[in-house]
Amino acid sequence: MIFQFKYDINLACKVILQEHLDNLGIPYKIIGMVEVQFNGAVPPEQFQELQSALKRYGIEIIDDQKSAIVQKIKEVIKDIVYQEEKLPNSKISAYIADRINLSYGHLSKIFSEVTYTSIENFMVLQKVERAKQLIVEENLTCTEVAWKMNYSSVAHLSNQFKKTTGLTPKAFQKIIEKRNSLDFASSRARKK
Numbered sequence: 001m002i003f004q005f006k007y008d009i010n011l012a013c014k015v016i017l018q019e020h021l022d023n024l025g026i027p028y029k030i031i032g033m034v035e036v037q038f039n040g041a042v043p044p045e046q047f048q049e050l051q052s053a054l055k056r057y058g059i060e061i062i063d064d065q066k067s068a069i070v071q072k073i074k075e076v077i078k079d080i081v082y083q084e085e086k087l088p089n090s091k092i093s094a095y096i097a098d099r100i101n102l103s104y105g106h107l108s109k110i111f112s113e114v115t116y117t118s119i120e121n122f123m124v125l126q127k128v129e130r131a132k133q134l135i136v137e138e139n140l141t142c143t144e145v146a147w148k149m150n151y152s153s154v155a156h157l158s159n160q161f162k163k164t165t166g167l168t169p170k171a172f173q174k175i176i177e178k179r180n181s182l183d184f185a186s187s188r189a190r191k192k
Helices: 009-024 044-055 065-081 092-100 104-115 119-138 142-148 154-165 169-191
Strands: 028-030 036-038
Touching: 009 028, 009 044, 065 092, 065 104, 065 119, 092 104, 092 119, 104 119, 119 142, 119 154, 119 169, 142 154, 142 169, 154 169
Parallel strands: none
Antiparallel strands: 028 036
């Protein structure tokens, strides 16, 4: 039998982080999605143990300023894309700059320097991933996805989707429907 899971990756990471910090007895305060303030000095061996434990889950402690800024940009973009309501109509560049409190030009330069891609490209990738999630998990139509994700048209969504995945949203939906019907048929066959 095949099960599909829905999960909140941010909550999962936060719980993992809290558990390891508590187990090591490190006093801390979680400030945001990606920031933890240690209340006092952490001995190097304890810090190393924390790094090793978190690495197992794909969680890294970022220790340079540029990478930290890039991570904040990514988190702001994910917050925008994965919010439950319709995406905002405001200019995303201004929103990101306001949230991080640095000029967009500066943020864009650092992001490109560290990731070798643009903020805009990362935003498109995240929007396409979110569109896929809405199609799979919520069975939304392309029109509903385009509206919820604030695309100017279904054609705009389709173009970005195809450019990123090689498939149109409709073709992606058909593949998912076919896979689900095959999964259902094979689970019924196994029960007999």
